[in-house]
Amino acid sequence: MRRMRLPSAALLLSLALAPAALALTAANAHAEARYETAGRIVSISNDRRVVHIAHERIPGVMGAMTMSFTARPGASLAGxxxxxxxxxxxxVTDDGQRLLDRLEALP
Ligand SMILES: [Cu+2]
Structure with a gap:
C-alpha cells in the first residue's frame, strides 16, 4: 500500500509546483525593459501624446530607426x-508599448 501511494504523492507535488513554474516563466517572458538613447523628433501627434523620434543605434538592442513613443499619463510633450x-x-511594457520615461532637449 505504501508503495502505491508514492506515485500519486509525486503527481500531487508536481501539480502543486506547476502553477508557480508557469507564473515564473510568464513573468520572465513579459519583463519590462528600459532603454536610453538620443535622436531627433520627426513628428508629434496632434494630441501631443505620441512622438516619432529618429533615434540612434541602441547597442545590442536595435539599430538606428524611427519609432513612436507615447507620453506617460500626465506627462506632456508641450514645449x-x-x-x-x-x-x-x-x-517597453509587457504589452509592447513604448512609454517615455524622460525626454530632454539637447543643445
Ligand atoms: Cu527603435
Missing part, C-alpha cells in the same frame, strides 16, 4: 518641436 535633438529614456 518640444519637430526637428529638436533630444535625449530620452523609455520603457
Amino acid at each position: 518640444f518641436a519637430v526637428g529638436a535633438r533630444v535625449r530620452f529614456a523609455f520603457t
Whole structure:
C-alpha cells in the first residue's frame, strides 16, 4: 500500500509546483525593459501624446530607426518641436508599448 501511494504523492507535488513554474516563466517572458538613447523628433501627434523620434543605434538592442513613443499619463510633450535633438529614456511594457520615461532637449 505504501508503495502505491508514492506515485500519486509525486503527481500531487508536481501539480502543486506547476502553477508557480508557469507564473515564473510568464513573468520572465513579459519583463519590462528600459532603454536610453538620443535622436531627433520627426513628428508629434496632434494630441501631443505620441512622438516619432529618429533615434540612434541602441547597442545590442536595435539599430538606428524611427519609432513612436507615447507620453506617460500626465506627462506632456508641450514645449518640444519637430526637428529638436533630444535625449530620452523609455520603457517597453509587457504589452509592447513604448512609454517615455524622460525626454530632454539637447543643445
Ligand atoms: Cu527603435
